[in-house]
Amino acid sequence: MASAVRDGRTVIVVGSGLAGLTAASAALQSNANAVVLLERAAKPGGNSIKASSGINGAPTRFQLQSHPDTAFFSDTVKSAGKRIYSEATLEQTRRKGLIKLLTDSSAAAVDFLANEIGVDLSVVTQLGGHSAARTHRGAGRTPPGADIITRLLGELRQDSRFELKTDSEVIRLLSSSHSPGPAGSSSPPAIIGVEYRSGNELSSVAGPVVFATGGFAGDADGLLAKHRPDLSGLPSTNEPRSGMHRLLTDVGAQLVDMDSVQIHPTGFVDPLSRDSPLKFLAAEMLRGEGGILLHNGRRFVDELDTREHVSRAIMDMEPGSGPLKQWDVQLLLDPGACQTAASHVAFYEWKGLLSRKKVSELDETTRSTLRDYSLAATKQIPDVFGRTSFGHWALTGGHEDDDQEVCIGWVTPVTHFTMGGVAINDKCQVLSSSLDAETEAPVPGLWAAGEITGGIHGDNRLGGSSLLECVVFGRIAGEQAAAEARSN
Structure with missing residues (x-):
């Protein structure tokens, strides 16, 4: 194996869709020493670059409505369905907390893209399941996903602290040994970096990790077959490729809502x-x-x-x-x-x-x-x-x-989209505990954002909220990982 590059003050982002790019941007804005973004595909952008309807936000200056749009939270809870109303009080509270964070941060997410990245989001449409027009896109010919990804990536490439490595597939999360936990138990091992393959060469990089590798709707013979065999034979909007959830469960991550597709x-x-x-x-x-x-x-x-x-x-x-x-x-x-x-x-x-x-x-x-x-x-x-x-x-x-x-x-x-994934908290820390656990057990050094996560959308995601969750939770994950990197 090649020797590790850089040091523990580097933030590692896995996946170059909108969640990963946003996390990288937030980490740099939070004064990370460096950001290395690893993408297994030949080109960056993931599924985000194909997004065509837009990004939700409310209330924003682009909404031409006589009254402020205050129903985004309730629309999302309604769309999420029965999973939100778990008999476990803690689980219900945590799910609604993630939805509230998503919807309360939506206007700031639109402002970030429009004001800081220069994305045109002036056209607002009402999509299915929404009680108001709140899905933003541009007035030009470029679809919103491609416009956002192109501009954000261009912004990142201007920063000398940012490094993008395509054709680089993470094959293992590197962790420390178990440390003693409360009441004699063992807490999850701390994540200290990743090992990845590029061509025939294995390399590693050290630092806190943000995982943003997307869902598993294209993993027809793997995770999709395991969790939703009834969907066999349906076509998909996703490229046929395996989900990367196993890398997270190997270090103790808890999966949630995996049957919610x-x-x-x-x-x-x-x-x-x-x-x-x-x-x-x-x-x-x-x-x-x-x-x-x-x-x-x-x-x-x-x-x-x-x-x-x-x-x-x-x-x-x-x-x-x-x-x-x-x-x-x-x-x-x-x-x-x-x-x-x-x-x-x-x-x-x-x-x-x-x-x-x-x-x-x-x-x-x-x-x-x-x-x-x-x-x-x-x-x-x-x-x-x-x-x-x-x-x-x-x-x-x-x-x-x-x-x-x-x-x-x-x-x-x-x-099209998988609502299930790894459990996270409001700091986007990956949890080794279930959503109804009395005590959260974050995996130290590991954050996640985007479609790889679960527990936010429940039974059904509203259109326009996939790009939104990438920005909202990607920003949080990047900021948190940067703070961890600075403390090393």
């Missing part, structure tokens, strides 16, 4: 490659801006209900034929929705995932559905499924709509 209702089905298990996400903001879902030309759900509910409404129907579990559902956007989501629509059209048709070219069932929905969107009748927010839908339901063009694509539910 989010199915996103709309992954595009490529007409030229229908049976590909890897799907492009049809961003939730397409529905937020007015888009509707159709089965045999008819709507069947409030498209802005939670992802869990919309996915279930689709999956309760008979799937189509073929080697994959996928359903024959259409996503349709009218000219108003297409225009507002123009940057996304142009990309999806280029990929062959969306196509355009005149309303007059649609079958009669679909045209009838459009007329009814357009009348609801213009407040002439109530929506049959109770939808109250229609984004920028522009069709009116009259004959003048016939010459208008709509955008249509085929979509299906996909595995």
Whole structure:
């Protein structure tokens, strides 16, 4: 093995998605001596760089609402479902505490990206499960994930204390020997660095560690098969790669909610490659801006209900034929929705995932559905499924709509996000104790942020909160690790 590089005052970040980059930024801002970021892929960005709907925040200066948005916490608790209402009082308190930290810190997270990193977050949309418009993205052509990652990485690369190593896979957390704990027990060993492989060479680096390696929705034959075998055969928006949770459990980390896997209702089905298990996400903001879902030309759900509910409404129907579990559902956007989501629509059209048709070219069932929905969107009748927010839908339901063009694509539910992961506290310390334990037992020298963590989203994550948790908890983890590095 090559000798260890740098010293214990270096902060080590594992994973280069938004959580990892934010942790690195916070560690440098907190006067860490150095930050080494290790990424197993050839390029940085993780799944964050593909995020297309935006980042939640409330209340922010970008929200054009007559009253302050104060319902983010309650919306998140409602979406998280029954796991929040554990019979264990301590567990319930800790879960709600993490949600409160997430939502209370959301405006500061948006400000950090907008003011310090220079990300445009001026467009605000209401996504499914939200009671107000609070999901921020830019007005330009670059999707929010790519814009945030590119700008944040550019900022980091200007700092001589920052070092990014791609094609560098962490294979082991280095720890000290066990030390005596209270009442004669043993506390978890302190983490003092990592061992990683780059090509054929093994190296190590010493220092406190922030783990930000993402979830396991793409680990179809590993963690996903173990914890949710019923999801076998579903396509995914995630690259097929193994989760890195074992490295954390090997040093005593406690896992939570590993069976809680989010199915996103709309992954595009490529007409030229229908049976590909890897799907492009049809961003939730397409529905937020007015888009509707159709089965045999008819709507069947409030498209802005939670992802869990919309996915279930689709999956309760008979799937189509073929080697994959996928359903024959259409996503349709009218000219108003297409225009507002123009940057996304142009990309999806280029990929062959969306196509355009005149309303007059649609079958009669679909045209009838459009007329009814357009009348609801213009407040002439109530929506049959109770939808109250229609984004920028522009069709009116009259004959003048016939010459208008709509955008249509085929979509299906996909595995998308894993709510389960390692248990953390409000300092983002990785815990070797369960959430209902009387006493927290942090693993010394180890923090985590992003999708690798569990206990925050419960049964269902709200759209726009994945980027948010990366920023909120990434900042905390980086600050805490930097303080640990300075004390060495």
